[in-house]
Amino acid sequence: MSSTKQTENSIPFWQDPSRRAIVYQLATLAVVGFIAYYLFSNTVTNLQRQSIATGFHFLEKEASFEVGESLIRYSAADSYARALLVGILNTIKVAFVGIVLTVVLGTFVGIARLSSNWLVSRMAAAYIEFFQDIPILLQLIFWYAVFYDSLPAPRNALEPFPGMFLCNRGLAFGVPEPHPAYGYVAVAFLAGCLCVYFLRKWARIRQDRTGLAFPVFSTGSAVLLGFPLITWFVFGAPTAMNMPRLSGFNFTGGLTVSPEFTALLLGLVLYTAAFVAEIVRSGIQAVSKGQTEAAMSLGLKPWQTLNLVILPQSLRIIVPPLTSQMLNLTKNSSLAVAIGFPDFVSVANTTINQTGQAIEGVALIMVVYLIFSLVTSAFMNWYNKKIALIER
């Protein structure tokens, strides 16, 4: 005991790693703290000199600017806080629609890339390479320019499909006339989802106990499609459509999507889908061929092979990078500011320009996006834990 104590005492502190570590950390903290203090004090003096008030009081003031499109009721008389909320909702809207479309298109292209058909595979490769290598901002500006430069005025609108009009005022298409039946259809669909969830659970338990398989897929799809369809018939099968009609200089009726939103969505989806396609391709390729052969030799049918052997393994590889691409899409939607779609960054930018509250505005932007990414990584951790390989 005493000898150890002696050696400990005889080591000078600069040769003792643990004590040296404390010194290093204190020094780092001091430097970082000093820089932070320096920047902070400069900022405070500068703000005082320019007599800019700090704080978030401006949020309650009247915004007095219009926002192009909004999911909630908003007018120029509302507060900045409400304008920013409109921006957040617009960001969520474009991110949500974009993510759904991106996953669909990306999966499709990724599978096409693996096709044994040479032409299809080459086309998919060309798509991936081309859209990955052009900056997203250039793509957004290009699609937006297509709207105001190349598309005709509403009077000569293009009609790619019957009832769908494309012109420099945006994309207009028909939607079903509102009818109480659609509410019930939605409820029926949700009920169907719940039923399928429990059916799956029950089928798994039964298979574990008795070894008897239950055709979950066919029954499930029948339930998911049948429930809403029956409800639709029961409530009188409404078929009236609200079609866009040309009146004056623009379309009325139907649903009109603004050029800004369409261009933003198109750019984001085409760009991100190229990355998603690569992820899907490498995820499927990562499952070795022996797995397919083993499944086949066990007598599994092709869809069983895909469903029970390939997908569970490739999803484990695909989902983490996929989530980060979804987050990228959300972050890239901030480029809406360049084409005038009122997303959060764009509204915050207007707010900064009007109030001069630059620090608060940029801080708000950062906090909102940090929350988005925290939610995403929380989901990621949950998912990773759920699908982690349980090694026995």
Added chain:
Amino acid sequence: MTQPSNLSSPAQIDDIRPPLTSIGVIGWIKSNLFNGLFNSVLTLVTFFFLCKIVPPLIRWIFIDSLWSSTSTECRSASGACWSIISANYRFILFGFFPYELQWRPLSAMILLIGLLLISRHRRMWSKTLFYAWTAGLFFMAVLMKGGIFGLAPVESTQWGGLPLTFLLAVFGLAAAYPLGVLLALGRRSRMPAIKLLSIIYIEMIRGVPLVSLLFMSAVIFPLFLPEGLTINKILRAQAAIIMFTAAYIAEVVRGGLQGIAKGQYEAAESLGLNYVQTMRLIILPQALKIVIPPSVSILISAFKDTSLVVIIGLYDILKTTQTTLANPSWMGFSREAFFFLSCIYFVCCYTMSNYSRKLEKEL
């Protein structure tokens, strides 16, 4: 008894060639385009769409197009108007850089491309190349800025176009790399305070879009500085790009550090090397070699991301193109202009990503 020997002698048997339908062009088409009903239909559908799209596109690009005409002639033509490029290429490529001095950004770009081409070969990677890069970057800055060696000084507010895009990307990566390595080491550090600071920095930057950092550089950085001191807009944007890229590099380098076997650390320790020596002599040389391909990917995204400086009003190549399009006589030819721009970006990024893939196979 004689019959079997005849059979076994190889000279007697003619190799039967495979049927004509399974070799050569026909065989290739059959096995790659028409193997099975589904694929045959797929091929025909794809081919149909290609026939619908490609010939008109080629007509538009090459046959009906005008290459050097006035904008009024263009308006009556049915094809692409490449004249917008040939009439404005100097402005698109170099922005507001003084017209008679534009050889300087041009030679800076040639110098950069030359350096990149030299660094392509792995056998060239050495200390000399490192010094060559340092000298090269210095000369590029001198060529752009002027003021010494008898070169007329050019204000950085006049920098623009493709050189600005290149400079932001290359200087951004060069400056972000050391910072990123430090952050990666910090994140792997055993000291909790340093580890925490690194994690906060990396995750915060990776969680926000680059646009917010650029806004910060445009409106908040000036507030950080003491009175009387101003930094120009390009340098502030460059700082934002460096801060942003460093966080991504840190994650890539961390991946490389994790790939180093624990035995390497133990061996270094048992040789009596201290932390700095271990990292400098043993760990980093191996880790940085692993992460070269993903670093090229980061260079590609940094190159693409520089286009975002448009949002804070810098005249990079995207902004100069937009300015050209705002000129009343060239208004409306956005497809041609953006197509040209896409080609520039595509060629640069495609070369780099191809190189990165090649490297990945080699290493």
